[in-house]
Structure formats: structure tokens, C-alpha cells
Amino acid sequence: MPENLAISHSWPELRSVLTSIVGEQNCLFDPQEIAPYCEDWRQVHKGSTPAVVRPACTDEVASLVRMCAQRRIPIVPQGGNTSLVDGATPSAEGNEIVLSLSRMNKVRDLDLVNLTLTVEAGITLKAAQEAALAEDCMLPLSMGSEGSAQIGGALSTNAGGNNTVRYGNARDLVLGLEVVLPDAEIWNGLRRLRKDNTGYCLRQLFVGAEGTLGIITAAVLKLVPRPHDVAVAFCAVPSEQAALDLFMLCRGRHYNSIQAFEYMCGPGIDLVLKHIPGTQFPLAKPAGHYALVELADYSPHAGLREKLEDVLGNAMDAGLLQDAVLAGSSAERASLWRLREEQSEAQKREAASVKNDISVPVSKVAEFLVRAGAACECQFPGVRVIPYGHMGDGNIHFNLLPAPGVGNSTFLKQTEAIMDAVNEVVRQLDGSFSAEHGIGRVKPYMMEEWRGGAELATMRRIKAALDPLGIMNPGKVLPGEPTL
Numbered sequence: 001m002p003e004n005l006a007i008s009h010s011w012p013e014l015r016s017v018l019t020s021i022v023g024e025q026n027c028l029f030d031p032q033e034i035a036p037y038c039e040d041w042r043q044v045h046k047g048s049t050p051a052v053v054r055p056a057c058t059d060e061v062a063s064l065v066r067m068c069a070q071r072r073i074p075i076v077p078q079g080g081n082t083s084l085v086d087g088a089t090p091s092a093e094g095n096e097i098v099l100s101l102s103r104m105n106k107v108r109d110l111d112l113v114n115l116t117l118t119v120e121a122g123i124t125l126k127a128a129q130e131a132a133l134a135e136d137c138m139l140p141l142s143m144g145s146e147g148s149a150q151i152g153g154a155l156s157t158n159a160g161g162n163n164t165v166r167y168g169n170a171r172d173l174v175l176g177l178e179v180v181l182p183d184a185e186i187w188n189g190l191r192r193l194r195k196d197n198t199g200y201c202l203r204q205l206f207v208g209a210e211g212t213l214g215i216i217t218a219a220v221l222k223l224v225p226r227p228h229d230v231a232v233a234f235c236a237v238p239s240e241q242a243a244l245d246l247f248m249l250c251r252g253r254h255y256n257s258i259q260a261f262e263y264m265c266g267p268g269i270d271l272v273l274k275h276i277p278g279t280q281f282p283l284a285k286p287a288g289h290y291a292l293v294e295l296a297d298y299s300p301h302a303g304l305r306e307k308l309e310d311v312l313g314n315a316m317d318a319g320l321l322q323d324a325v326l327a328g329s330s331a332e333r334a335s336l337w338r339l340r341e342e343q344s345e346a347q348k349r350e351a352a353s354v355k356n357d358i359s360v361p362v363s364k365v366a367e368f369l370v371r372a373g374a375a376c377e378c379q380f381p382g383v384r385v386i387p388y389g390h391m392g393d394g395n396i397h398f399n400l401l402p403a404p405g406v407g408n409s410t411f412l413k414q415t416e417a418i419m420d421a422v423n424e425v426v427r428q429l430d431g432s433f434s435a436e437h438g439i440g441r442v443k444p445y446m447m448e449e450w451r452g453g454a455e456l457a458t459m460r461r462i463k464a465a466l467d468p469l470g471i472m473n474p475g476k477v478l479p480g481e482p483t484l
């Protein structure tokens with residue numbers, strides 16, 4: 001908590017104020033009810049809070065922020081609580097209120113002419129996708145956690161996911177935002193304009209700010225027409241480099257259709273088959289490396305299956321492919337995708353993991369995988385290196401699991417040492433230590449080294465200007481507290 005932040009309230013009085021804003025049933029004070037809001041999805045970080053509040057509308061969010069600002073009470077905005085860097089849970093000190101956006105889950109507007117979807121922050125990504133599909137449109141943001149992750153959180157972390165290779169990150173899909181600022185003012189920037197050069201682009205300041213500059217309460221998102229032809233292949237490839245070469249081959253032939261290109265390794269697939277009921281291995285024999293390719297076109301007559309077969313035939317001739325299976329139906333597509341989307345859940349069921357959400361230039365992804373794997377195996381003997389991720393945009397989830405016989409808590413003590421070893425390779429390859437999961441409370445210690453100097457100083461000035469009391473999601477993103 002910032003030094004200037006002196007709490008001046010009594011909890012009984014506070015309870016009655018919170019209750020008067022959102023109603024009794026939407027204030028949680030009971031420790032058992034509160035517990036799920038305090039623990040992160042990975043069950044690694046456990047915080048504490050005296051209260052969880054669940055506002056129903058933007059005005060209620062503003063009233064809560066005003067009340068907290070007056071009393072200097074820090075606020076942790078929370079969406080689906082799927083952060084992988086402890087970005088949405090309170091600290092262990094127990095002095096931060098959790099503000100859950102879950103009740104603000106309405107579709108406000110779907111505009112077929114402007115191809116926009118206006119939603120409240122608490123809608124799940126899946127529900128927003130379904131609203132678009134119901135009108136034969138697609139919201140091109142997709143990730144494994146989409147059933148729980150909410151739009152406000154996805155924007156606050158500038159989520160990436162599987163379709164970044166074609167449509168960019170969450171940032172690229174936002175046309176407008178509504179934000180409750182730290183002084184409780186509501187900024188209504190819910191514009192649907194494709195061009196709007198009117199000074200600083202404020203919405204992009206809040207995207208990726210992880211709730212440290214204000215609370216996103218609604219957004220206008222770009223839609224695209226729903227693709228009517230989709231082809232998916234699950235491929236066994238001989239090496240990391242072959243996977244990258246396969247990507248380049250597919251991209252070269254089908255630049256306008258390639259919608260996802262995902263990498264998985266042999267041990268990662270083994271864990272999915274072991275832990276996720278209903279999953280099946282679709283090829284004749286296991287391999288060391290796999291790629292999942294998805295092509296999509298808006299026309300139903302694009303002939304993508306034949307095109308994908310053709311490019312995979314060329315890849316086979318060039319020695320880039322060992323085997324492949326193409327989905328013949330949407331059910332088969334979904335089951336191939338499960339092998340990728342369940343990687344995270346399967347690892348969680350196996351053991352604790354150290355996650356490295358890194359990016360490098362696409363040209364260096366294969367080299368990164370080889371070098372980071374070698375570095376970890378050398379420095380942490382026996383550690384299980386199980387990477388997967390969005391190879392087509394250079395983002396790899398370079399995860400490590402404990403060596404057989406090593407307990408979770410012993411292993412997790414090495415978290416920073418492992419992250420530092422991986423990041424050393426990332427640095428040599430001109431990459432980033434955080435690609436799409438954000439900084440949260442896990443990575444602020446890296447900010448000084450990676451973004452120090454003018455960049456971090458400017459971030460601190462922005463934080464101090466917008467949130468001088470330091471009440472918005474403290475302890476996240478920036479190391480230490482802003483100098484006021």
C-alpha cells in the first residue's frame with residue numbers, strides 16, 4: 001500500500017455503506033463465500049479481503065470507487081479470475097476490497113452494419129462469442145479459458161489467444177470503452193468509429209493496464225463475418241524448426257486464411273491424454289512435436305480442406321511433416337482443438353508448474369524452444385520442460401514441471417530462478433518476458449530490468465496522474481509504488 005494511504009474507516013460502518021450501494025445479497029463478507037475470490041486459478045496465490053462487492057451497473061461501480069477513494073481503500077477489480085500472473089486477487093494483507101464485475105454481463109448492442117458488439121465487462125468471452133454467432137458474426141478473440149474469462153479482464157490484460165496470428169490481440173479489437181476512473185468519474189468512450197484521431201488514444205491506455213488505471217465497465221468490440229469454411233489439421237512434425245517451417249509454408253500459401261497455428265510438444269500431449277477425460281490421440285504413432293493449423297474463409301466455397309491437404313502434401317515431400325489428420329466435421333475440429341486447449345488444465349492436474357509466457361520474433365521461435373529447453377535441462381536437472389503455444393505469433397507458454405519425486409512446494413521455490421533462466425534466452429533473442437498474460441503480482445520485479453528508464457518512468461507518471469491515491473489494483477504491474 002502506498003505510504004500516503006491512510007485508511008480512515010471502521011469495518012462495521014464500511015459494511016453498511018457497501019450494502020447500501022449494491023444491496024445486501026451482493027456484498028460478501030462470509031470468509032467461506034469470499035475464499036474463491038481470493039485464490040488465483042492456479043491455486044498458487046492466496047490473498048484475503050474483508051469484502052467482495054458485486055455491482056450491477058456502471059453507476060454502482062462509480063459509487064463504490066468514490067466511497068473507496070474517500071476512505072483510501074484499495075480496490076481489486078476481478079472478472080473471471082483466470083489470471084495466470086495473480087493479477088486479479090487481493091494481497092494477503094486483507095485491506096483491499098474485491099470488486100467483481102460478474103453481474104455486469106449484458107450485451108448492450110450488436111450492430112450488423114458497423115460490425116460491432118457492445119458488451120458489459122462481466123460477460124464471459126464465450127457468451128460474447130455466442131452473441132456474435134447468433135447473428136452470423138464472429139468475435140475473433142479465442143482462448144482456452146473463454147468459458148470463464150470475462151471481457152473486462154481480457155481487455156485489461158490485452159489477451160491474445162489463438163487467433164492473434166490473423167486478428168491481432170484484444171487491443172486490436174477494441175473500438176470503444178467505458179471506464180470508471182480512480183476519482184469515480186465515468187468516461188464514456190463507447191464509440192464505434194473506425195477512424196477517430198482526436199488526441200491521445202485513451203482507450204489503449206486502459207487496455208493492458210490490468211485495472212491499475214481504472215475499471216473497464218463496457219466495451220465496443222470489432223466483429224467479422226462468421227467464417228463458413230473452416231479446415232483444421234493436427235500434425236506431427238520432426239522438430240521445432242519443422243513446425244516453424246510448416247507455419248511459413250501455410251502462411252505463404254494461405255496468408256488470408258490462416259487463423260491459428262499452435263505448437264505442442266510430445267509430453268504436453270501425453271499429459272492431456274492422461275488427465276482430460278474424452279480426449280483421444282488422433283494419429284497412428286506419437287511424435288516429439290505437433291502443430292495445429294486452422295484455416296478459415298468467409299465463403300462456404302473456399303475449398304479449404306483441399307487446400308490444406310495440398311499444402312500438407314508439399315510439407316510431407318519437404319520432410320517437414322511426419323503425419324497429419326484433417327478434421328472431417330465440426331465435432332472432429334473441436335476434439336483436435338481440445339488437445340491444444342486443455343494443455344493448461346492437464347498440466348495443472350499433473351503438478352505445480354512454473355509458467356513463462358514469453359514472446360520472441362516469429363523467426364526465432366524454434367531457436368528459442370531449443371535453447372531455452374537446453375538451458376533449463378542443464379540448470380535444473382530432471383525438470384520437465386513442457387512448452388506449447390501460439391507459434392504463429394511468436395508466443396510460447398514455456399512451462400516447466402517438477403522432476404519426478406520433487407514436491408510442488410520445493411519446486412515452486414525455484415520459480416524466479418527458472419523464470420530468470422528462461423528470460424535470459426528470451427533477452428538474447430530480442431523477446432519479451434510477458435506476451436499475453438500480463439504482469440500481475442508475479443512479474444513486477446522484472447519491470448525495472450526490462451522496461452526501466454524512460455519507459456517505466458513514463459508508466460509511473462501516468463499511474464500517478466490517474467490514480468494519485470494508488471487505490472487501483474495496487475501491487476500489480478509496476479514495481480513498488482508510484483512516486484507522488
Ligand code: MLT
Pocket residue numbers: 084143144161341343344389397
Ligand atoms: C493458453 O494459451 O492455453 C493460455 O494462454 C493459458 C496458458 O498459458 O496456460
Ligand code: ZN
Pocket residue numbers: 161389390397436
Ligand atoms: Zn496462450
